[in-house]
Amino acid sequence: MAWDFSTEADFEEQLDWMRSFVREEIFPLETLDLDHETFLAAARPLQEQVKERGLWAAHLPPELGGGGFGQVRLGLMHEILGQSPYAPFVFGNNAPDSGNAELLAIGIDESGREEQRARWLEPLLAGELHSAFSMTEPGAGADPTMIRTRAVRQGGEWVINGHKWFTTNGSVADFLIVMAVTNPDVHPYEGTSMIIVPAGTPGVNVVRDIPTMERPEPHFGEYGGHAEIVYHEVRVPYENLVGKEGTGFRLAQQRLGPGRIHHCMRWLGQSRRAFDMMCERAVSRYAHGSYLADKQTVQNWVADSLAEMTAARLMTLHAAWKMDREGAPAARTEIAMIKFWGARVLYNVIDRAIQVHGSLGFSADLPLERMYRAARAARLYDGPDEVHRVTVARQVLKGYLPVEVPTEHVPTRRADAERRFAHLLEASS
Ligand SMILES: Cc1cc2nc3c(=O)[nH]c(=O)nc-3n(C[C@H](O)[C@H](O)[C@H](O)COP(=O)(O)OP(=O)(O)OC[C@H]3O[C@@H](n4cnc5c(N)ncnc54)[C@H](O)[C@@H]3O)c2cc1C
Numbered sequence: 001m002a003w004d005f006s007t008e009a010d011f012e013e014q015l016d017w018m019r020s021f022v023r024e025e026i027f028p029l030e031t032l033d034l035d036h037e038t039f040l041a042a043a044r045p046l047q048e049q050v051k052e053r054g055l056w057a058a059h060l061p062p063e064l065g066g067g068g069f070g071q072v073r074l075g076l077m078h079e080i081l082g083q084s085p086y087a088p089f090v091f092g093n094n095a096p097d098s099g100n101a102e103l104l105a106i107g108i109d110e111s112g113r114e115e116q117r118a119r120w121l122e123p124l125l126a127g128e129l130h131s132a133f134s135m136t137e138p139g140a141g142a143d144p145t146m147i148r149t150r151a152v153r154q155g156g157e158w159v160i161n162g163h164k165w166f167t168t169n170g171s172v173a174d175f176l177i178v179m180a181v182t183n184p185d186v187h188p189y190e191g192t193s194m195i196i197v198p199a200g201t202p203g204v205n206v207v208r209d210i211p212t213m214e215r216p217e218p219h220f221g222e223y224g225g226h227a228e229i230v231y232h233e234v235r236v237p238y239e240n241l242v243g244k245e246g247t248g249f250r251l252a253q254q255r256l257g258p259g260r261i262h263h264c265m266r267w268l269g270q271s272r273r274a275f276d277m278m279c280e281r282a283v284s285r286y287a288h289g290s291y292l293a294d295k296q297t298v299q300n301w302v303a304d305s306l307a308e309m310t311a312a313r314l315m316t317l318h319a320a321w322k323m324d325r326e327g328a329p330a331a332r333t334e335i336a337m338i339k340f341w342g343a344r345v346l347y348n349v350i351d352r353a354i355q356v357h358g359s360l361g362f363s364a365d366l367p368l369e370r371m372y373r374a375a376r377a378a379r380l381y382d383g384p385d386e387v388h389r390v391t392v393a394r395q396v397l398k399g400y401l402p403v404e405v406p407t408e409h410v411p412t413r414r415a416d417a418e419r420r421f422a423h424l425l426e427a428s429s
Helices: 009-030 036-052 070-081 097-111 115-125 248-284 296-326 329-357 368-378 385-397 410-420 422-428
Strands: 131-134 150-154 157-168 175-181 192-198 204-209 226-237
Touching: 009 036, 009 070, 070 248, 070 296, 097 115, 097 131, 097 175, 097 248, 131 157, 157 175, 157 192, 175 248, 192 226, 192 248, 248 296, 248 329, 248 368, 296 329, 329 368, 329 385, 410 422
Parallel strands: 131 175
Antiparallel strands: 150 157, 150 175, 157 226, 175 192, 204 226
16 A cells, blocks of 8 residues: 655755755846846856756656656656746756657657757757747647648658747747648648757748737847747758657647646745745734734635645646656646646735735735736646646546436435335334
């Protein structure tokens, strides 16, 4: 009987190190308005320390230069890193590069195109290149079977035409992984492929970084931007195909499963940070004759937040455990469930923390307003809440059959029980 919530002592020691490293070395960087180059200069020595501790790119198997931690350990680790938007970068597992590295690794295994390893995968893992994942289009998001971007094979090349948006890091990436229809005569599940497009290839027109709730002011060419890109007669070698032709959807699922749960793990850390701020404020602020901590509404927020966060944590770690034991496809329902639940918990806890802080919470003097804007996006990217609910409900409902009379119908059950226990009823009457 194994049903264990404990962490091995040596890994707990690593987690302790990460806790103080993130708080002491990475949190201070958040307060400086660094451009990407200056941030890189600050991050490089920290990345060396992470490598020395054997914690670099922990999401990848050892043969790819990662720690091969498995999802449960990764979950405990991401919970710490997720507290700061900068920490995943320092630990070599920031989105979208981490997911794209996994995607390339799976693709190389399937296609045998080893040249992609040295050209794209290894520099990506080393943090020397940045990548972007270009799937969503203005007309195709939650339902990617509506993708219109076309890649046509002409001799030894792909010719790509299409319009994408919300390609995170698309304006600063060294290469883009583009999802395109390569065979329009079959279902998109069989006719869509992923192709590596180096940035700067003629015809790649990065129109803009879209101003968003995260970043409303006009900006361009900065890390973390979400690019709108028009691909016009873009020509790349046939060998830039990721995996095999027609496997784009399958690869996307393989990439998005782990990618989604890594987001959920990071959200645990973000929620905890907001929760700590809420509790600190509750015991510090005095109004209307008592501390906020003594007001029942605030107590409800503290209790509800802790209960929701604990549920999110257990659901996340359970999904991770199932992935480790049975693989990502077997944990599809669990991953979908935590994706919408975790995003909602994150959003709720940050919202309550802002409320407890009053106008200070709304101000940029605290990180809550930034966290709140990022949390809103969490309910959309990698599939909106509603789509994950559909996935969960469909999987669950497969286990039920229609009936004429409800299984729990008391008169029917009573009649059955009266027949079964007739001898007892007769004896007692
Ligand atoms: C911050 C951020 C970063 C992103 N980064 C990337 C990236 O790097 N690469 C990339 O390719 N894309 C990226 N995206 C795009 C993201 O994946 C899409 O926004 C998402 O898939 C939803 O697509 P959509 O925005 O077109 O929404 P739509 O498809 O227009 O859906 C709108 C709404 O319709 C509802 N809906 C849709 N389907 C259903 C359904 N079956 N049942 C019930 N309701 C439904 C939902 O409420 C949904 O929010 C990013 C988005 C954000 C916000």
